[in-house]
Amino acid sequence: MPFGRTRLEYAGDAENDWRVDEGLLGFRQGAAQLKERVTLHFEQWRDAVYRYLVAVFGPAAQADEITQEVFLKLYETLQAGQEIVNVRAWVFRVAHNLAVDQLRGRQFIAPLDEDAWEETRRSLRDSAPNPEQRLLQIEKFERLNAAIGRLTMIERQCLHLRASGLRYREVAEIVGLSVTGVAETLYRVIQKLANETHG
Amino acid sequence: MQERNNWDGNGNYGQEEHPPTELLMLSVDGELPPDEAARIKSHLDACWVCRARTAKIEATIADFIEYSETALAPRLGPPPNAWRNFEARLDRHAGGLGEPPLHARLGARLREMFAARLAFVISVAIIAVAGLWLSRSPVVSASELLERSMQAEATRINQAPEPVMYRKLQLRRKSAGAEESVTWESWHGAKNDLFRQRVADERGSRFIRAGAEPSPALIAELERVFRANRLDERRPLSATSYADWRKTARRESETVTEIVLRDQSRGLKLTTVVAGPHGVDAIIEISLVVRRADWHPVAQYLKAQGENEIREYELSEVAYEVMPLAALTVFAEPAPTPLPTVTSAGEITRIPAPAPTVKPAPPEAELRNAEVAALYALHRMRADLGEQIEILRDPAGQVIVRGLVETVARKEQLIEALSAIALVTTQIQTVEEAQRAASQKFSASKAPTVSAAATDPGQAGAGDRNTRHQAFRAALEHYFASSGGASPRATGQRITELTNRTLAFSEAALARAWALRRLAENPAFNRTEQLSPEAKTSLVAMLEDHRTGLREEIRSLRGELESCLTFIAGGKTDGREASSDKAAGASSDRAGATLAVFQSVSRLDRALHGIFSPGGHSPDPAVVARQALADFAEIETSLRMLESQTRRIAADK
Numbered sequence: 034m035p036f037g038r039t040r041l042e043y044a045g046d047a048e049n050d051w052r053v054d055e056g057l058l059g060f061r062q063g064a065a066q067l068k069e070r071v072t073l074h075f076e077q078w079r080d081a082v083y084r085y086l087v088a089v090f091g092p093a094a095q096a097d098e099i100t101q102e103v104f105l106k107l108y109e110t111l112q113a114g115q116e117i118v119n120v121r122a123w124v125f126r127v128a129h130n131l132a133v134d135q136l137r138g139r140q141f142i143a144p145l146d147e148d149a150w151e152e153t154r155r156s157l158r159d160s161a162p163n164p165e166q167r168l169l170q171i172e173k174f175e176r177l178n179a180a181i182g183r184l185t186m187i188e189r190q191c192l193h194l195r196a197s198g199l200r201y202r203e204v205a206e207i208v209g210l211s212v213t214g215v216a217e218t219l220y221r222v223i224q225k226l227a228n229e230t231h232g
Numbered sequence: 233m234q235e236r237n238n239w240d241g242n243g244n245y246g247q248e249e250h251p252p253t254e255l256l257m258l259s260v261d262g263e264l265p266p267d268e269a270a271r272i273k274s275h276l277d278a279c280w281v282c283r284a285r286t287a288k289i290e291a292t293i294a295d296f297i298e299y300s301e302t303a304l305a306p307r308l309g310p311p312p313n314a315w316r317n318f319e320a321r322l323d324r325h326a327g328g329l330g331e332p333p334l335h336a337r338l339g340a341r342l343r344e345m346f347a348a349r350l351a352f353v354i355s356v357a358i359i360a361v362a363g364l365w366l367s368r369s370p371v372v373s374a375s376e377l378l379e380r381s382m383q384a385e386a387t388r389i390n391q392a393p394e395p396v397m398y399r400k401l402q403l404r405r406k407s408a409g410a411e412e413s414v415t416w417e418s419w420h421g422a423k424n425d426l427f428r429q430r431v432a433d434e435r436g437s438r439f440i441r442a443g444a445e446p447s448p449a450l451i452a453e454l455e456r457v458f459r460a461n462r463l464d465e466r467r468p469l470s471a472t473s474y475a476d477w478r479k480t481a482r483r484e485s486e487t488v489t490e491i492v493l494r495d496q497s498r499g500l501k502l503t504t505v506v507a508g509p510h511g512v513d514a515i516i517e518i519s520l521v522v523r524r525a526d527w528h529p530v531a532q533y534l535k536a537q538g539e540n541e542i543r544e545y546e547l548s549e550v551a552y553e554v555m556p557l558a559a560l561t562v563f564a565e566p567a568p569t570p571l572p573t574v575t576s577a578g579e580i581t582r583i584p585a586p587a588p589t590v591k592p593a594p595p596e597a598e599l600r601n602a603e604v605a606a607l608y609a610l611h612r613m614r615a616d617l618g619e620q621i622e623i624l625r626d627p628a629g630q631v632i633v634r635g636l637v638e639t640v641a642r643k644e645q646l647i648e649a650l651s652a653i654a655l656v657t658t659q660i661q662t663v664e665e666a667q668r669a670a671s672q673k674f675s676a677s678k679a680p681t682v683s684a685a686a687t688d689p690g691q692a693g694a695g696d697r698n699t700r701h702q703a704f705r706a707a708l709e710h711y712f713a714s715s716g717g718a719s720p721r722a723t724g725q726r727i728t729e730l731t732n733r734t735l736a737f738s739e740a741a742l743a744r745a746w747a748l749r750r751l752a753e754n755p756a757f758n759r760t761e762q763l764s765p766e767a768k769t770s771l772v773a774m775l776e777d778h779r780t781g782l783r784e785e786i787r788s789l790r791g792e793l794e795s796c797l798t799f800i801a802g803g804k805t806d807g808r809e810a811s812s813d814k815a816a817g818a819s820s821d822r823a824g825a826t827l828a829v830f831q832s833v834s835r836l837d838r839a840l841h842g843i844f845s846p847g848g849h850s851p852d853p854a855v856v857a858r859q860a861l862a863d864f865a866e867i868e869t870s871l872r873m874l875e876s877q878t879r880r881i882a883a884d885k
Contacts, residue, residue, distance in 0.1 A: 067326070072318075072322065083308070084304075094311075097311035100311075104318070104322070105321060105322065112326070115486070117485060118485075149307050153307065156306070157303070178299070178303070192296070196296065212638065216263065217254065220253065220254045223289055223292050226295070227289070231291065231292065
């Protein structure tokens, strides 16, 4: 479902001035409103940001911590009078940079390790209605899990950011590639996954 | 996924030639320019091979999403404490940021200096007084600052008959470690085209006449930056010019801060940071400083992208005066040069006037016709539906088509389409080219690191997630259940499909509305009597094309949504009459009608995102549904007005 789509090219129009001015009124006009605003953004994007961090960088506890830090930083930025037109892209970018800084050097193996995968397999077996379909689905997921485990860090980042609904230009700014670079990376990722699942 | 690749990069492929898979991937992701997307779609309609390849991409994406939602998502959240401590952390964080930074700095400084308890007590008292003083003068918004500054300027101008604004500026530039400066004076008729300027640098003081006397490189360079960014180079410290620029700038962030000016009076500094990528001469950051007492602009700072560096300009006002034209001889003809240096506006009347302006640039009418021809060429290439292309004037009077495109092929197409138009030059870059040029800035713009904060033990729970969106979702489910009695799963599918269609139509409608708005903002739009018959025909064709295209998109959207919105709104609404009046009021002039179309389409788009997207901020489904229905009616009214207006333009001799 394409919920939450954005159009970067329209971000600066006069019609949307309210978004800018609202923030510039700033802290002195109501910390309570600002907190409410940040809380709304938090409720809206926290799960997506957290999933991205865990799926790409790994440890859940640190992902939780980084996710919360991102929104405290958002409060701080808005409180200082700055306004952020594209909040979704901003929170992903800050989360990405924090994760890169804090989890640098960590070796990523696969989105689901062997224990987690066994538990997933068991839960899939219990839930699917048709045994044959169940088997096929588990096999497909196993191949995908292995293929994703073989992706490079940048490939995984592009894949999960795109799957979170971000456009190529937004992904490019977050991971530090050109838009063309993102397009090429995603094309490569899809080829790798397709080779695994569709031969 | 291997394929034969007979694509020649220009879209010339036939039955045996196929676009590369990368292009199909971009097409699936909606990342192609409109004309390229249309060509791919047309090819897919005819080509089974490419349809199969596209289906494979789609199937792979679907597999990954299924894996992600079924296998991965249950393992990825929510975190162990289910976000329970965030609200408490935010409260603490907000509390910690409560003190204004100025107080903190002042207190710390005093403590450092005296290191004594008494001094500390005094510092606290000073901080309290300063806090009270500052709290009486809150920081204003960017819009309010500009609005007040424009009003103040208008008041000053209206006090003189045939007013002429005199301004003396000190212009400095920093670039790659070097610094240059020049004194720059200008006389500008506030209500006519009169303009004179004079500079003082190491060659002495002299008037600058267009085409006759070369401007100092520094001023020529700054003028180029102003023109490239649609700022008025004749009014460098103007709030009006800034406000006009701001309407179309892609703002990344904006701040208004209180500062102390050189004369120790208080000022406000508005800073706008522009989102990248930045082509050469594009503004990266711009600031306007106004005096708090009378909102008069006294300085401007600019950061612009150079070929391989970032250039910084500072314009500080040395003198400013509004005086009647009759009191000046500076516009009299002829005028000898060079002239003695003057240091204040009061001496202006003694200045012998410069020689009459030589006009090497082509006549204005020809330039306007060339502009319309360029607009029309871009329109035929569908480059006016969301691509970052703009039309500017350079100092020599040439019409410049400048912008960013995604691919080299697209760049070549546009350059070819514009190549035959006289007086038009193109400065089109691919995004990659622009990013290469701006790589320095990009690497510096990464978001800063935040130090880790302590984790708080479990606290009160966060609010319900996406409550507002859920209300719409429930209303939509109710509508589908009452109209078809389908299963919850089928209802979910129908909502998804409706969402897809709605957002796609709305996006297409908004692209048309933007195209109309940009046409209306072009100076040629309000001076069609000066256009050649051919240019006028092109302008009318563009207006008609966008109007009918927009009407079709809106009709499709209305067809999709009317019954659903009426149901959610609780029956028929009276929005039609009220909205029609509003549209009529907003459409009293030529550009007003087009702007009314844009505003109502833009409002509808926001309302629809409020309904169909979890990012919406709308409080009540019924209220938003009624507003959306009213917007439909208003768009129809404003489109009818635009139609009559277009007919009048076509009929004008």
